[in-house]
Amino acid sequence: MPVARSEGFAIIIPARHASTRYPGKPLAMLRGADGVARSLIERSWRAAVEVASPGRVWVATDDARIADAVRAFGGQVVMTPETCRNGTERCAAAIEVLGEVAPVVVNLQGDAPLTPAHVVAELAAALAADAQAAMVTPALRCSASTYAHLVADQAAGRVGGTTLVFDDAHRALYFSKWVIPHLPDGDPAAHEKVHLHLGVYAYRPSALAAYAALPPSPLEQAEGLEQLRFLESGLPVRVVPFDPVGWDCIELNNPEDVPAIEAVLRARGID
Numbered sequence: 001m002p003v004a005r006s007e008g009f010a011i012i013i014p015a016r017h018a019s020t021r022y023p024g025k026p027l028a029m030l031r032g033a034d035g036v037a038r039s040l041i042e043r044s045w046r047a048a049v050e051v052a053s054p055g056r057v058w059v060a061t062d063d064a065r066i067a068d069a070v071r072a073f074g075g076q077v078v079m080t081p082e083t084c085r086n087g088t089e090r091c092a093a094a095i096e097v098l099g100e101v102a103p104v105v106v107n108l109q110g111d112a113p114l115t116p117a118h119v120v121a122e123l124a125a126a127l128a129a130d131a132q133a134a135m136v137t138p139a140l141r142c143s144a145s146t147y148a149h150l151v152a153d154q155a156a157g158r159v160g161g162t163t164l165v166f167d168d169a170h171r172a173l174y175f176s177k178w179v180i181p182h183l184p185d186g187d188p189a190a191h192e193k194v195h196l197h198l199g200v201y202a203y204r205p206s207a208l209a210a211y212a213a214l215p216p217s218p219l220e221q222a223e224g225l226e227q228l229r230f231l232e233s234g235l236p237v238r239v240v241p242f243d244p245v246g247w248d249c250i251e252l253n254n255p256e257d258v259p260a261i262e263a264v265l266r267a268r269g270i271d
Contacts, residue, residue, distance in 0.1 A: 008102065008103065008104060008124060008128070009052065009056075009102050009103070009104040009105065009106050009124040009202070010052065010056045010057070010058070010101045010102035010104075010105055010106070011048045011051070011052045011056065011057045011058070011105075011106045011107075011108050011120070012057075012058050012059075012060050012078075012090075012091045012094050012095075012105060012106070012107055012108070013041070013044050013045060013048060013057070013058070013059045013060065013107075013108050013109070013110045014059075014060045014061070014080075014084075014086075014087035014088075014090035014091055014094075014107065014109065014110060015041050015044075015059055015060065015061045015063075015066050015110040016061060016062060016063060016066075016084075016090070017061075017063040017065060017066055018063075021159060021253065021254060022252070022253070022254060022255060025040060025110075025111060025252060026039065026040050026041040026044075026061075026066050026069075026110050026111075027039050027040070027041065027065065027066065027069060028040045028252065028255075028258065030043055030113070030252075030258060030261055030262055030265065031262050031265070032262075032265045032266070032270050032271045033265055033266045033268070033269045033270055033271050034271040036271060038073075039069055040110065040111065040113060040252055041059060041066060041069060041070060041110055042069070042070075042073045042075075043113035043265075044108060044109075044110045044111070044112065044113045045057060045059065045070065045073070045075045046113070047108065047112075047113050047114075047115055047117070048108050048120075050117040051117045051120045051121050052106075052120075054074070054075070054076070055076070056101070056102065057075065057076065058075075058076045058077065058078045058094060058098065059075055059076070059077050059078070059110070060077075060078050060079075060080045060090045060091060060093070060094040061077065061079065061080065061090075062079065062080055062081060062082045062084065062090075067079065078094045078097050078098055079097070080093040080094055080097070081093055085216060085226075086226035087107055087109055087110075087199075087226060088107060088201065088203075088208065088211055088212075088226045088227070088229075089211070089212050089226075091105060091107045091203070091208055092208040092209060092211060092212035093212070095205050095208055095209075100205045103128070103204065103205075104124045104127055104128060104202055104203070104204065105202070105203050105204070105205060105208060106120055106123065106124055106200065106201070106202050107200065107201040107202075107203070108120065108199070108200055109199030109200065109251075111199060111251045111252040111253065112198060112199035112200065112249070112251045112252075113252070113261070114247065114248070114249045114250060114251075114261065114264055114265075115198055115199070115200055115249060116242075116245045116249070119138050119140075119198060119200060119240075119242060119245075120200060122138075122240055122242075123136050123137065123138060123200060123201075123202040123240055124202050126202070126238060126240050127202040127203070127204065127238070130238050132236055132238075133236050133237065133238035134203070134204075134207040134210070134211075134230055134235035134236055134237065135201050135202065135203045135207055135227070135230055135235070135237050135238070136201070136202045136203075136237070136238040136239075136240060137172070137197065137198075137200060137201050137202070137227065137237060137238075137239060137240070138197070138198045138200055138239070138240050138241075138242055139164055139166060139195035139196070139197060139239045139240070139241045139242065140195060140196045140197075140198055140241075140242045140243075140244065140245065140249060141191075141192060141194075141195055141196075141241065141242065141243055141244055142191040142192070142194045142195065142196050142244070143191060143244040143248065144191045145248050146161075146191070146196055146244070146248045146249070146250075147179075147190060147191035147194055148191075149161070149248060149250060149260065150163065150179050150194070150196070151179060153253075153254075154178065154179055158253070158254050158256070159177050159224075159253060159254070160177070160253055160254070161196055161197070161250070161251055161253065162175055162176065162177055162196070162197040162199075162225060163175070163176060163178070163179050163180050163194055163195060163196060163197060164176070164180070164195055164197045164239065165180055165181060165195070166195075166239040166241075170238060170239045170240070170241065171236055171237065171238065171239065172227075172231060172237035172238075172239050173231075174228075174231070175197055175223070175225050175227055175228060175231075176223060176225070177223055177224065177225065179194060180194070181193065181194070195241065196249065197227075198249055198251075199251055201227070207235065210235070211229060211230065211235070214229055214233050216229065217229045217232035217233065218232070219231075219232055220232065247264050247267065247268055248260070248264060250264065
């Protein structure tokens with residue numbers, strides 16, 4: 001179902017070329033249902049403009065190749081320093097350049113083009129309604145196929161999707177690149193107990209500034225997960241749980257993920 005565009009938030013898509021696991025990932029080409037190959041960053045931008053007008057969506061990068069590609073398909077670019085260590089720091093740097101363009105800033109990570117539009121809209125609404133939260137992020141209960149993809153990555157030693165656990169008040173307890181919680185082999189309902197973290201965050205500009213002023217935290221560095229800096233510094237993270245959405249919300253973490261993402265694009269009729 002289409003989601004009405006909102007002017008109550010802005011979307012920033014952080015993108016860097018120098019990925020350790022997949023150099024040049026934002027410019028990786030993904031073929032859609034029409035057979036046309038488009039870059040990952042264009043597909044992420046297209047996902048963003050489903051819920052916000054193009055004038056309220058920016059790609060934040062430090063790389064001229066990415067900036068040129070974005071301008072070529074009609075997107076807006078904000079240049080940010082090479083020293084940004086993760087997407088949240090890059091969003092904070094973008095807001096320093098742009099100013100407070102909206103009361104809520106959504107970070108739609110550039111490797112998550114299959115993110116459902118309604119998730120973005122609901123996160124922004126959840127943050128607006130929770131004065132205590134520093135950041136709001138989604139937890140998608142795994143389908144059997146998503147869970148199998150996560151477990152296969154783990155078994156092969158690939159760094160795949162992120163999972164998370166949260167309490168009864170929907171406050172995040174932990175995020176990990178390992179599949180958590182640990183479940184015994186052979187549990188037929190294992191997928192229902194695991195939540196996939198989608199690469200979307202909603203923040204207030206003040207929380208972004210507070211985050212950027214903190215040094216990287218030990219668990220953040222160990223896991224390679226930027227959101228752990230919020231938890232380790234005591235900044236509350238609100239989780240919005242979602243049921244499976246009817247397709248696997250696979251992120252492009254490794255080159256091996258390309259065929260799986262292209263299969264979802266074809267199945268959903270996304271050009």
